[in-house]
Amino acid sequence: MEHKEYKSINKSVRKKDSMQLLLGKPVYTDDVTPKDALVVKILRSPHANAMVESIDTAAAKKVPGVVDIYTWEDVPQTRFAIAGQTFPEPSPYDRLIIDRHVRFAGDVVAIIAAETEKAALKAMKLIKVKYELLPAVLDFRSALDNPTLVHPEDDWEPPCEVGGDPKRNLVASDDEIHGDVEGIMAQCDIVLERTYHTKAYNQAMMEPFTCYASFDRYGRLHIISSTQIVFHTRRILSRALGIPKSKIRVEKPRIGGGFGAKQTAVCDVYPAFVAMKTGRPAMITYTREESQIAGSPRHEMEITLRMGAMNDGRIRVMDLYTLSNTGAYGEHGPTTVGLTGHKALPLYTGSLEAHRFHYDVVYTNLQAAGAYRGYGATQGIFAVESMVSELAEKLGMDATAIRDMNMIKEGMVMPAYYNEIANACALDRCMEHCRQMFDWEERSKVRDMGNGKIRTAGVAMGMQGSCISNVDVGSATLKLSEDGTYNLIIGAADMGTGCDTILAQMVAELMDCHVDDVAVFGADTDVSPYDSGSYASSTTYITGMAVVKACNELKKQICTIAAGMMDCEEEAVEFASTCVRRTGTEQTVSLTDIAYKAQVGSTVPAETTQTHTSPVSPPPYMVGMVEIELDKLTGKVDILDYMAVVDCGIPINPNLARIQTEGGIVQGIGHTLMENVTYDRNGRPAESSFMQYKVPTRQDMGRLKVEFEHSYEPTGPFGAKSIGEIVINTPGPAIAHAIYRATGKWFRELPITPEQIAMSLAEE
Amino acid sequence: MEIKLKLNGKNIAASVEADTVLLDFLREKGCLSVKRGCDTSNCGLCTVLMDGKPILSCSTLAVRADGHEIHTLEGLQEEASDFVGFIADQGADQCGFCNPGFVMNTIALLRENPDPTDDEIRAFLAGNLCRCSGYDGQLRGIRNYLNSRKA
Numbered sequence: 004m005e006h007k008e009y010k011s012i013n014k015s016v017r018k019k020d021s022m023q024l025l026l027g028k029p030v031y032t033d034d035v036t037p038k039d040a041l042v043v044k045i046l047r048s049p050h051a052n053a054m055v056e057s058i059d060t061a062a063a064k065k066v067p068g069v070v071d072i073y074t075w076e077d078v079p080q081t082r083f084a085i086a087g088q089t090f091p092e093p094s095p096y097d098r099l100i101i102d103r104h105v106r107f108a109g110d111v112v113a114i115i116a117a118e119t120e121k122a123a124l125k126a127m128k129l130i131k132v133k134y135e136l137l138p139a140v141l142d143f144r145s146a147l148d149n150p151t152l153v154h155p156e157d158d159w160e161p162p163c164e165v166g167g168d169p170k171r172n173l174v175a176s177d178d179e180i181h182g183d184v185e186g187i188m189a190q191c192d193i194v195l196e197r198t199y200h201t202k203a204y205n206q207a208m209m210e211p212f213t214c215y216a217s218f219d220r221y222g223r224l225h226i227i228s229s230t231q232i233v234f235h236t237r238r239i240l241s242r243a244l245g246i247p248k249s250k251i252r253v254e255k256p257r258i259g260g261g262f263g264a265k266q267t268a269v270c271d272v273y274p275a276f277v278a279m280k281t282g283r284p285a286m287i288t289y290t291r292e293e294s295q296i297a298g299s300p301r302h303e304m305e306i307t308l309r310m311g312a313m314n315d316g317r318i319r320v321m322d323l324y325t326l327s328n329t330g331a332y333g334e335h336g337p338t339t340v341g342l343t344g345h346k347a348l349p350l351y352t353g354s355l356e357a358h359r360f361h362y363d364v365v366y367t368n369l370q371a372a373g374a375y376r377g378y379g380a381t382q383g384i385f386a387v388e389s390m391v392s393e394l395a396e397k398l399g400m401d402a403t404a405i406r407d408m409n410m411i412k413e414g415m416v417m418p419a420y421y422n423e424i425a426n427a428c429a430l431d432r433c434m435e436h437c438r439q440m441f442d443w444e445e446r447s448k449v450r451d452m453g454n455g456k457i458r459t460a461g462v463a464m465g466m467q468g469s470c471i472s473n474v475d476v477g478s479a480t481l482k483l484s485e486d487g488t489y490n491l492i493i494g495a496a497d498m499g500t501g502c503d504t505i506l507a508q509m510v511a512e513l514m515d516c517h518v519d520d521v522a523v524f525g526a527d528t529d530v531s532p533y534d535s536g537s538y539a540s541s542t543t544y545i546t547g548m549a550v551v552k553a554c555n556e557l558k559k560q561i562c563t564i565a566a567g568m569m570d571c572e573e574e575a576v577e578f579a580s581t582c583v584r585r586t587g588t589e590q591t592v593s594l595t596d597i598a599y600k601a602q603v604g605s606t607v608p609a610e611t612t613q614t615h616t617s618p619v620s621p622p623p624y625m626v627g628m629v630e631i632e633l634d635k636l637t638g639k640v641d642i643l644d645y646m647a648v649v650d651c652g653i654p655i656n657p658n659l660a661r662i663q664t665e666g667g668i669v670q671g672i673g674h675t676l677m678e679n680v681t682y683d684r685n686g687r688p689a690e691s692s693f694m695q696y697k698v699p700t701r702q703d704m705g706r707l708k709v710e711f712e713h714s715y716e717p718t719g720p721f722g723a724k725s726i727g728e729i730v731i732n733t734p735g736p737a738i739a740h741a742i743y744r745a746t747g748k749w750f751r752e753l754p755i756t757p758e759q760i761a762m763s764l765a766e767e
Numbered sequence: 768m769e770i771k772l773k774l775n776g777k778n779i780a781a782s783v784e785a786d787t788v789l790l791d792f793l794r795e796k797g798c799l800s801v802k803r804g805c806d807t808s809n810c811g812l813c814t815v816l817m818d819g820k821p822i823l824s825c826s827t828l829a830v831r832a833d834g835h836e837i838h839t840l841e842g843l844q845e846e847a848s849d850f851v852g853f854i855a856d857q858g859a860d861q862c863g864f865c866n867p868g869f870v871m872n873t874i875a876l877l878r879e880n881p882d883p884t885d886d887e888i889r890a891f892l893a894g895n896l897c898r899c900s901g902y903d904g905q906l907r908g909i910r911n912y913l914n915s916r917k918a
Binding site: 022026034209692698700 | 800852860863865866867870894895897899
């Protein structure tokens with residue numbers, strides 16, 4: 004394993020924006036945009052499935068301050084997708100800006116543009132809508148081939164073939180088999196078959212969806228949005244509005260959290276449309292309720308898993324079927340589902356001889372799902388890891404020992420992961436490290452505390468990827484300034500994760516300067532080099548390599564300019580931090596002089612743009628262990644300690660990698676114990692505010708301890724893999740395992756609430 | 768309605784609608800550190816100090832500030848600067864959208880209890896949600912600050 008000493012890499016430097024953020028400076032969309040914009044509000048359907056028979060806006064338009072109100076009759080008729088994905092998107096073109104056919108309780112019926120919020124809300128009450136109610140598909144288990152079609156329209160269009168058929172409510176399907184699944188299943192001593200269910204969790208980022216649209220000095224549409232995907236948003240708006248991409252500019256300021264929610268252009272099209280219609284700046288900011296009921300949450304999934312193993316604990320075969328609920332529109336539907344198999348099954352490459360992975364993704368008349376940190380891997384890993392723990396308990400084996408026996412190890416080929424090779428894998432060391440740190444042997448024992456409470460522990464492993472292989476593109480522009488400092492310009496989006504900082508650390512390492520001497524700007528479609536955007540755990544790995552390439556190229560150009568200045572061959576000079584030296588001599592020219600030279604009669608620029616993509620997506624790995632205290636009377640579960648050891652290759656910034664891990668673990672704890680999504684009779688989420696949707700507070704997450712095991716990924720920058728998503732994947736199965744050890748009951752549906760636990764114990 | 772208040776040390780008079788909430792009033796007055804996260808008094812992002820006590824400005828009418836003193840983070844930059852660097856050193860600022868509310872409440876905590884235990888910090892700040900950091904980094908930052916004062 005390569006492990007160099009670095010000056011700026013593997014160092015916990017402060018985030019570049021940290022003091023701005025901590026001192027409350029105005030850096031977010033609503034802070035940096037002018038206040039004179041029209042307020043955009045959306046009248047939403049109360050019904051899950053209906054046709055707008057008639058809509059009367061006459062009285063509403065008379066409200067003083069109302070500028071205009073738009074209905075289905077006013078919008079372009081080209082269907083589009085709002086998923087932020089590389090073209091051609093796997094997500095179907097199934098939306099209109101306003102559709103006469105409303106497909107979930109929360110779907111858009113009218114767009115109101117007004118001078119003030121008050122006027123807009125007053126007008127909203129005066130719009131008279133007559134609906135023709137249609138039967139609704141509210142249970143995703145009955146969606147496939149249901150006589151009620153969510154998308155009966157003829158102009159439904161898949162940009163690429165993913166096995167969908169809207170006449171069956173089917174968005175995507177596939178079936179992949181490796182090896183003799185049934186033959187090996189028949190040879191196994193023990194075969195388990197179970198079904199697991201996870202909900203449509205909300206990202207609940209602190210800044211709700213928000214977007215501002217105006218016109219720039221050339222009269223082009225200028226979007227300032229809280230988005231992870233500036234380039235995809237430009238493409239989406241171009242199609243939805245029917246205007247050329249050259250007439251649109253999309254930029255993001257600081258983003259108040261994303262977690263994948265802002266990998267979908269959830270709200271951007273509405274102010275953009277209003278701006279185009281009125282010629283005036285327009286702004287929308289979703290309420291928390293809108294963010295909860297008309298956002299872009301996790302795909303609800305039901306996973307049926309069959310696992311065949313031998314009595315000694317050897318796991319030989321898995322057959323995993325996923326039914327995924329994409330809701331009323333197909334954003335990210337065809338792709339999230341793939342990770343339930345491809346980023347769960349490979350954990351057991353060590354012993355797995357055969358596998359089958361098949362799935363269906365269905366439409367329902369519920370809120371459309373989207374991208375959420377983990378992106379299907381979270382759901383798949385809940386199923387696979389829960390079952391491995393159940394197998395261990397059934398066989399009387401230690402749950403960490405069965406994993407030691409079966410897990411993926413470095414150098415193995417992963418048939419369930421596109422036959423990629425695990426070039427960097429420290430999962431075995433993560434397990435051993437976590438076992439020691441946590442004191443698994445002692446703390447996994449079931450201990451009756453004598454007061455109605457039981458303490459015990461659970462374990463789970465996790466993996467993810469580091470980009471979408473052969474798809475994601477990252478780019479970096481690096482410029483030398485006249486004082487020898489650098490500007491790094493990216494199209495990736497720092498949404499709080501710290502990518503601006505870790506990419507600057509890479510520049511500092513390679514250009515041998517201080518991190519403070521690297522200014523970072525991102526992201527703006529007019530200025531930034533193309534980047535797919537910040538998602539799929541790709542920024543460190545993909546954009547990071549683009550930064551490495553840009554540094555190497557810029558060094559060459561700097562040397563070319565310097566060689567000209569010293570009147571020698573390029574081969575005769577070497578880059579030396581603040582200057583270029585003629586090799587073997589004391590003759591140097593400073594970066595300042597080189598930068599000025601590039602500005603006078605020069606054809607060699609002191610700047611470069613480099614691009615990177617990757618044919619592989621190296622998985623990071625992780626082990627999580629949790630100690631809980633369970634109250635047998637009330638069913639309440641308290642997290643005492645959550646410890647994790649992560650292999651993300653070489654962490655570029657250990658502090659930021661640690662915080663990512665801690666934050667992901669706490670989100671996972673929320674999904675497992677308290678964040679629920681239930682629906683009323685119209686399929687509207689009951690958990691429509693933070694009153695009902697309980698995200699963990701700092702009193703709900705116990706004590707965290709996170710450490711790292713390094714591996715060195717040869718295709719990543721400085722040996723790095725990803726960190727952003729994997730961290731949410733272990734709490735579900737680890738906590739469910741601990742609850743089993745405390746109660747003897749397996750809970751296969753999340754969240755596991757106190758009442759479910761108490762009721763199951765009361766049944767005894 | 769006409770109101771008079773002291774905002775970040777300055778006496779101001781303003782005319783507000785009866786139903787204007789303090790959060791919107793403060794943002795209009797340029798105090799953009801005050802953030803809206805939930806509308807239901809659950810997230811703590813809009814925390815400001817009224818007469819030195821932390822309140823949620825999303826659920827306080829602007830007229831309630833009449834005759835009172837309001838501080839937002841804009842007015843307490845120096846006091847905040849004492850400790851927020853320690854949080855930055857943990858990388859715990861993350862997306863930052865919850866930071867102003869959380870920093871305001873931390874100021875209130877430290878004024879009331881200059882030497883809190885970890886559990887006292889968790890309890891006092893329990894109403895300040897953060898979706899990014901997992902909270903422990905914020906706690907480590909505050910703890911390091913408290914330790915630095917003792918050193």
